[in-house]
Amino acid sequence: MKILSLRHYLAFASMYLMTFSIPGFADADGHYRGVLQLSEHSQLVFGVRIAGDEVTFDSPNQGLFNHAPTEFELSNEALSLYDAGMSLRFDAKFEQRQLVGQFRQGSERAEAIPLTLQRLSAEDLASLSYEGQYVGQLQISRQQSLPLRLNLARVTQAIAPSGFIATLDSPAQQSFGIPITRVEINAEQLSFESQLLGARFVGDYQQVNDRDGYTGTFTQGREFELRLQREDGHSAVAQYRSPELGQHGGALAKLTATGEQQWQLETEYFGDHDAQVQYEIGSVTKPMVALILAQLVSAEQVALDTPLAHFFTGADPSITLARLATHTSGLPRLPANLFITANPRNPYAHFDLAALQSILAATPVSSNQQIPDYSYSNYAYGALGEALAIAAQSDLNSLFETWVFNPANMGNSTLALTGLSLPDLSQGHDASGEQVPHWQFDALAGAGAVVSTLPDMVAYVRYLMTLQADNDAAMTQMMTPQLRIADCCEQALGWILQTDDDGATFAMHSGQTGGFNSFVGFYLDGSAALVYLGNQAYDHTQNLRRQLIQLRQTSLSATAE
Structure with a gap:
């Protein structure tokens, strides 16, 4: 069951966009992040970026960044945004360095999920560059490999001690959003653990063919070689277009x-x-x-x-x-x-x-x-x-x-x-x-x-x-x-x-x-x-x-x- 449809954002990338804003409002400028807790084992990071008279939103765990909503309203007290393509709405009030409100997706009668977004600090923003998707091939044997994708989202340390929340996808096994229990990343090393999988990864930073990544060992029962490489604008994912219904039959x-x-x-x-x-x-x-x-x-x-x-x-x-x-x-x-x-x-x-x-x-x-x-x-x-x-x-x-x-x-x-x-x-x-x-x-x-x-x-x-x-x-x-x-x-x-x-x-x-x-x-x-x-x-x-x-x-x- 796919609980949220945010992961299908590419299907709606051609939607016409229209925004409403309050010119010159800058006191609220910044990146805001919070967690949609869907169940004990399922959560998504949702974010909003306010820059002057522009508002965009993110779903970093699903590779969605700087998406312009269909419409938004911004005042000194509140923010409301709506996206027709994804049928989502976020209505919130400013409280100190937070946006406190409710998230809805689906029909107008859809149940609201409480959601608080915290503004990222200067320290948080300094490590925002690590956020994104890291992909690699888990080497099961000389002939076989399993594609994996780590989705890394920056949050405040009040939300997660390391400042990051991550999920893991195994597309070949039709498994997405596997929760990562602990993740740490810096300029030297990336490590994470998943209690659900009984797995862990430790890798050292290594640049290969001018591409940033982490090369190390994925352990699940036994050890496997794995290099997780940062996705960029030239990746297959970035260039991917959603196929039409019946495209191949x-x-x-x-x-x-x-x-x-x-x-x-x-x-x-x-x-x-x-x-x-x-x-x-x-x-x-x-x-x-x-x-x-x-x-x-x-x-x-x-x-x-x-x-x-x-x-x-x-x-x-x-x-x-x-x-x-x-x-x-x-x-x-x-x-x-x-x-x-x-x-x-x-x-x-x-x-x-x-x-x-x-x-x-x-x-x-x-x-x-x-x-x-x-x-x-x-x-x-x-x-x-x-x-x-x-x-x-x-x-x-x-x-x-x-x-x-x-x-x-x-x-x-x-x-x-x-x-x-x-x-x-x-x-x-x-x-x-x-x-x-x-x-x-x-x-x-x-x-x-x-x-x-x-x-x-x-x-x-x-x-x-x-x-x-x-x-x-x-x-x-x-x-x-x-x-x-x-x-x-x-x-x-x-x-x-x-x-x-x-x-x-x-x-x-x-x-x-x-x-x-x-x-x-x-x-x-x-x-x-x-x-x-x-x-x-x-x-x-x-x-x-x-x-x-x-x-x-x-x-x-x-x-x-």
Whole structure:
């Protein structure tokens, strides 16, 4: 679950900008920084820069700097800024050297997050030059490397003792915003630790080919060579342009209601793709696992409060099946032992049941609180899938056939399990357009192993909307909100629930692998649905979510006429 859409700022870089300001106001000039605490394991640095009659904002942990808002208002007492492209607003009052206010992202009804920005001191500004993104290739073996990116943000020492907050991205493993527990940087050395990964890095400053960077050792179980090099204006990231929908191929389906459990279907295929082409759907697999869970609960084979330890000896006793299905188990995004022997171009294929059992027994969590923290986890859904297979005395592929593929009439869908040949699976592309290998799964298949076609996914959505209309017990169980997340949405079993400005609720989920992207969304009243399958790893969720909302509005307007 991507809690904030700031990371997709490149998609909105062409928005027209308009500002309102108070000329000559300079008392508040400076850089202001604060932390959006999204959960125990998730935080983002947000910043504002005021320079005379100019105001810009930053999200340093996500590589966004000096972004001009669509509009702002500045006075001696307050600052208010709004950005249409990112649907965010920050309203604050000046209190000494601080901006104290509220942050919102999403609709006007989105829940406000308290946010205080502290002005950086002269000492803070002196080390601002270290802020930015540092990228490198973790040398796993002579033939294999894993790309990593360290996102470093300057804050005051009142916020972080070292004056910096950092996150780590592992794009090949679809993992972003991994929290860094401690980070130190100066002209001689960079070091950081991540408790979630059980990893640390220590590197010395070294200039290579006129590029600044730190060369040293990344330790996670064993030692790996790693050089983290500062990104600059000539980097691939800086020059990157967001790809268009279907740029290398893909398929889009729109469904609108024409009667009771009847829908009009419009499809579009991009490039030379057709109805036979298969796609990796990535994390859209997760709601299918949640449907299996709900079906097994209805069949009284498991309960939502069944402990994971019932199936995996040594697993933390506080972890239940419900917590796995709602990303509140306390398990990190990825298991720590995944990285040790992973092929970065096919990162899940090697991770078998023995590896899952081993790491579950070694992963303590702190999720005994009444309101558990939300932290999106591929690890959790991998464990959930295998637990359900054990409960049913079966395997996960057979569970999908029984509870999802067969009843939904999905004859061209399967799990991309390790070693399986899939001749109809399209060629995948990374975000820059380069061809990449397909992904395969073993014990983490529940996190994202399904491959499917557009007709199959349309059949799946029709099946879900029919179950919803029939008040099916398992469907009702699955779509019941379990907790509120971020400021926009609620988490059901597997699905994210959001309400549009008309008060209508829709369910959605997106997915991404190394070379594919997907989106499924449908209104619970059956009025509209949208499915997108693409063979490029770029997240179009915000665009497709808006298309879904617009689809319903257009359909209702046409019906009214």
